[in-house]
Amino acid sequence: MLVIEGRAYLEGQLESVALGIEDGTIVAIKKTLRGDETYRFGDAILLPGGIDVHVHFREPGKTHKEDFASGTESAAVGGVTTVVDMPNTRPPVTKGDVLREKLRVVSRHANVDFGLYGAPASAADVKSLADAIAYKVYLAETTDAPLIRDDAALADLLAGVASTKTYMSVHAEDPSRFQSLPAKKLEDYHRARPPEAERSAIETVGRLRGEARVHIAHVTTAEAVKARPAGATCEVTPHHLLLSTASPIGARGKVNPPLRPIAERENLWREVVAGSVDMFASDHAPHTLDEKSVPFDEAPAGVPGVATTFPVLFRYVRRDVLPLPQFVAMFSENPAKLLRVNKGTLAVGRDADLIVVDPRRIEKMTARRCRYKCGWTPFEGAESTFPFATFVRGQLVSQEGELVTESAGRLITPSEL
Numbered sequence: 120m121l122v123i124e125g126r127a128y129l130e131g132q133l134e135s136v137a138l139g140i141e142d143g144t145i146v147a148i149k150k151t152l153r154g155d156e157t158y159r160f161g162d163a164i165l166l167p168g169g170i171d172v173h174v175h176f177r178e179p180g181k182t183h184k185e186d187f188a189s190g191t192e193s194a195a196v197g198g199v200t201t202v203v204d205m206p207n208t209r210p211p212v213t214k215g216d217v218l219r220e221k222l223r224v225v226s227r228h229a230n231v232d233f234g235l236y237g238a239p240a241s242a243a244d245v246k247s248l249a250d251a252i253a254y255k256v257y258l259a260e261t262t263d264a265p266l267i268r269d270d271a272a273l274a275d276l277l278a279g280v281a282s283t284k285t286y287m288s289v290h291a292e293d294p295s296r297f298q299s300l301p302a303k304k305l306e307d308y309h310r311a312r313p314p315e316a317e318r319s320a321i322e323t324v325g326r327l328r329g330e331a332r333v334h335i336a337h338v339t340t341a342e343a344v345k346a347r348p349a350g351a352t353c354e355v356t357p358h359h360l361l362l363s364t365a366s367p368i369g370a371r372g373k374v375n376p377p378l379r380p381i382a383e384r385e386n387l388w389r390e391v392v393a394g395s396v397d398m399f400a401s402d403h404a405p406h407t408l409d410e411k412s413v414p415f416d417e418a419p420a421g422v423p424g425v426a427t428t429f430p431v432l433f434r435y436v437r438r439d440v441l442p443l444p445q446f447v448a449m450f451s452e453n454p455a456k457l458l459r460v461n462k463g464t465l466a467v468g469r470d471a472d473l474i475v476v477d478p479r480r481i482e483k484m485t486a487r488r489c490r491y492k493c494g495w496t497p498f499e500g501a502e503s504t505f506p507f508a509t510f511v512r513g514q515l516v517s518q519e520g521e522l523v524t525e526s527a528g529r530l531i532t533p534s535e536l
């Protein structure tokens with residue numbers, strides 16, 4: 120048995136315990152345990168590893184921006200032990216054979232556990248994509264994404280998803296509400312793809328969803344949170360919480376849906392604090408600095424983020440803006456419930472995915488620290504706390520910012536929880 124000692128987050132509280140782990144599963148939680156191998160972390164905090172249901176690792180097709188090995192390394196360093204990769208890779212994951220080929224290419228290089236989204240164009244494609252952990256639909260143009268253009272096609276897709284156990288993640292922007300304005304700066308981009316477009320798309324999904332499980336990706340406004348259909352979940356990104364149209368980052372901050380003005384961002388924070396937003400997700404969408412260093416309207420949309428969710432948001436726990444239970448719910452527990460995987464909680468019977476944190480360690484964010492292939496982060500210089508060790512099913516995957524075990528990641532499959 121492997122033993123990990125520390126102050127673990129158990130049922131809402133921190134308790135000094137020993138976690139006993141066998142075959143990657145937590146098998147005992149006691150005051151003390153004797154094991155074959157013991158990690159003693161003293162008063163450092165043990166939290167469930169993060170689950171990021173929205174990343175773009177660009178493999179296959181755009182591996183100069185990111186690939187599965189580099190993306191999952193950044194995930195581990197940032198305390199994310201499970202990722203779900205989006206289907207806008209090349210070719211887009213619209214059919215089962217494309218998904219199986221993507222799985223073949225990426226599986227051996229995963230440093231954390233992972234699932235893949237499918238992007239069906241019809242209910243028939245939903246069936247062919249049975250190996251996908253979940254589905255994605257893009258209702259507006261965004262980087263390399265296959266588009267669904269009309270209500271009939273969306274209704275068909277949702278009906279297909281309703282006959283599965285999994286969910287449909289929605290990129291919810293209604294292009295009929297876009298303004299054709301020249302976009303030279305973040306403020307223009309916000310006006311060109313306004314909050315009404317998000318609200319309108321979410322309402323359409325609410326109208327058409329039938330019995331499908333629906334998850335709204337990257338909400339940017341309080342109105343979007345409030346517009347979501349009853350029972351639907353939603354995610355918020357750190358960039359929409361921490362950056363705004365006033366951030367001095369130009370085209371680097373160009374992202375879909377856009378960064379919003381400070382007042383909108385504050386309203387979004389209120390929804391988070393009130394507990395109305397189910398989870399964090401990074402929408403890690405890396406583009407190289409060269410690709411971003413062009414006139415604003417030509418720059419690709421997307422910002423990297425898989426390594427920074429924990430580091431930049433943990434300060435809000437330290438400052439009591441987000442109580443630890445709420446943070447853990449949004450970082451780990453709720454995404455695990457959405458995916459129906461046996462993860463997200465430190466409890467007997469669960470996968471031993473966990474991170475080790477010393478809250479006294481505070482440093483300035485850098486891209487190098489994130490080990491990003493794209494070489495930049497929109498949070499450069501931000502006050503950060505990185506976990507100093509990350510375990511995936513009991514394997515020490517990263518320590519002090521370095522990857523120590525390669526290819527420990529496995530494909531996730533839903534459990535009957």
Ligand code: NCD
Binds near residue numbers: 262290374404405421
């Ligand atoms: C994403 C990308 O680059 O893949 N870009 C973005 O601006 N968020 C696509 C997406 O999630 O919309």
Ligand code: ZN
Binds near residue numbers: 261375
């Ligand atoms: Zn999107």
Ligand code: ZN
Binds near residue numbers: 205402
């Ligand atoms: Zn995305």
